[in-house]
Amino acid sequence: MVIGIVxxxxxVGKTTLAQNLGAELSGAGQRVLLxxxxxxxxxxIGWGVDPSSAQHTICTGLSDPTKTAEAIVRLRPKLDLILANETLHVAEPNLLRNALETVRQDYDLVLIxxxxxxxxLTDNVVVASDHLLIPLQAHPFSYRAVDQFISRLARRGNRAAKSKTAKKSFSIIxxxxxxRNALTRAIEHSARERYGPSVFKTKIPxxxxIAEAPLRGLPVGEYERMSKGAKAFRALAKEFKKM
Ligand SMILES: Nc1ncnc2c1ncn2[C@@H]1O[C@H](COP(=O)(O)OP(=O)(O)O)[C@@H](O)[C@H]1O
Ligand SMILES: [Mg+2]
Structure with a gap:
């Protein structure tokens, strides 16, 4: 399964979600490619790897899908990473899907x-993904961003219906x-009312x-195992597996 975080x-927490959800799921035994x-x-950078001068990045697979595997970096026993840096660019929407086609069968989960x-760039993530995760930061502008993204997905779905590509499903985290913040509680309430079961029950505090861990090159579960943040990502991984 390929999941895009968009x-x-x-x-809003995309990278934080990718690092920590990936770490928890691989810790629970799944083979994960980030x-x-x-x-x-x-x-x-959150894993302590400097991507700026890397010889291979996702661009290797974008230009030649038979070479995607050459860009894989081992992070943990069941956790791999493909880097990106400022050289990343795309000219059409199918390139990432093609690049991942040659490696996805080696993993239980690919998390973009x-x-x-x-x-x-985002179109490439949407096309490559079987399902999308949209982080909703409890802030009024972020809420608008989620609405915009979803209506764009719906429009894309209408166009795609004609070309027989399925409309993408999504979940909100x-x-x-x-x-303690009343505005946060209000946004959570209206998100659950509006998007119902698409919103994960687990929320990340x-x-x-969570903010310090990537500065040490670690996911929060390895940095401070008993922190509120680490516990929340463990709970999120459990809920994710039941999805
Ligand atoms: N739950 C959280 N608590 C505290 N800091 C967080 C939390 N989630 C993300 N951050 C911090 O907020 C900043 C933005 O998060 P990031 O994941 O990089 O967002 P994005 O990838 O969407 O740009 C980072 O410095 C990150 O460490
Ligand atoms: Mg990011």
């Missing part, structure tokens, strides 16, 4: 960390939740350990 808004698809390369844009 939102045109930066700073794919960075943001030219900023933050996912690699998307860019903060609504352009051809509430990120950076501060329970605002938690300093």
């Amino acid at each position: 939102s045109q808004k930066g700073g 794919v960075d698809f943001d030219p900023k390369g933050n996912l690699a 960390d998307g860019p903060p844009s609504l352009d051809l 509430l990120m950076m939740i501060d329970q 605002l938690n300093v350990a």
Whole structure:
């Protein structure tokens, strides 16, 4: 299964979700491939890997899908990563799907960390994915971003219906939740009302350990195992497996 993490808004928690959900699921025994698809390369940096001078990145597979495997970096026994850096660019929407076709059968899950844009890069993530995860940061603008993204997906679905590509399903994950904040609670309430069962029950709290962990090159579960953030990602992984 290929899952894309998407939102045109930066700073909503896409990379954090990719790193920590991937770490938890591989820790639970799944073979996971993380794919960075943001030219900023933050996912690699969060694992303590510098993508800037890497010989192979996802571009290797975009230009020749038979070579995608050459770009795979081993992070943990069941956890691999393909890097991205500022050289990432695409000219058509099917390139990422083609690049992953040659490696996806080696994994239970491929998790793509998307860019903060609504352009051809994001179209590549959508086309390559079987299902999308949209982080909803509990902030009014982020809520609008989710609405925009979903209506764009629906329009895309209408066009795709004619070309026989299925409309993409999606789930929403509430990120950076501060329970003491009334605005946060209001946004959570309206998201659950509007999107119902598409919203994960587990929500990720605002938690300093989550922000500190990537500065040490670690997922929060390895950085501070008993933090609120680590517990939340363990719960999220459990709920995800039942999806
Ligand atoms: N639940 C959280 N609690 C505290 N800080 C968080 C949390 N989630 C993300 N962050 C921090 O917020 C910033 C933006 O998150 P990031 O995952 O990079 O967003 P995006 O990939 O959507 O741009 C990062 O510095 C990250 O460490
Ligand atoms: Mg990111």
